[in-house]
Amino acid sequence: MGDKAKILLVDDREENLIALEAILSSLDQELVRARSGEQALKALLTDEYAVILLDVVMPGMDGFETARDIKRRKKTRDVPIIFLTAVNSDPDYAFRGYAAGAVDFIAKPFDPWVLRAKVSVFVELHNKNRQLRQQAALLREQAALLRGRLGDSDEGP
Numbered sequence: 001m002g003d004k005a006k007i008l009l010v011d012d013r014e015e016n017l018i019a020l021e022a023i024l025s026s027l028d029q030e031l032v033r034a035r036s037g038e039q040a041l042k043a044l045l046t047d048e049y050a051v052i053l054l055d056v057v058m059p060g061m062d063g064f065e066t067a068r069d070i071k072r073r074k075k076t077r078d079v080p081i082i083f084l085t086a087v088n089s090d091p092d093y094a095f096r097g098y099a100a101g102a103v104d105f106i107a108k109p110f111d112p113w114v115l116r117a118k119v120s121v122f123v124e125l126h127n128k129n130r131q132l133r134q135q136a137a138l139l140r141e142q143a144a145l146l147r148g149r150l151g152d153s154d155e156g157p
Contacts, residue, residue: 005050005123006030010040010066011084012058016108020053023112027120037061041069044076050126051119054102056085056093064100071101080122082115084108 007029009020017033024031029050034040038061040052052070056063063083070076082104083097094105104118 004028004030005126006032006047007119007123008032008034008040008043008049008052010034010037010052010058010063011055012036013055016055016084023115024119027116027123029123037063037066037069040066044070044073044079049076049079051122052079052081053115053119054081054083056083056097064096067097067100067102077101080104080125082106082118082122084110 007024007027009017009024009031011017011020012035017035021031021033032043032047032049034043036058040054043049054063054066058066061069063085067081067083070079070081080103081101083093083102084106085093085097086108097105103122106115106118
């Protein structure tokens, strides 16, 4: 397991992906691109992500549909989703985004410092949760070893 968390960037427009990479590169995490909702779902099948930045308006499967599919899967339902959308979009987009499972909704153009700060919080939470899972596994192993040793000493000669 690598030290770097994976951040999934989902947008159908190349220039938006380039901008997100430029903003988030200073976090020194692994940035993974997806050009559609379908590509995002495929990426989530094989890897674990700290956070997903998801464009709302995309051809084919839009961001809301993609988020609903992500939240339906047991393996991915807890991955935080931050929706990104154009500032002149429909006012009920934010409501629909939260209803689809988003933890945040940011209008474009957004403040790069704010986006970076929000993403870094989710990366930190992801890393802490990963550390807790590793510690819990280690404690289970140690408890099993102790039970085994105690079981051996009960049998005696």
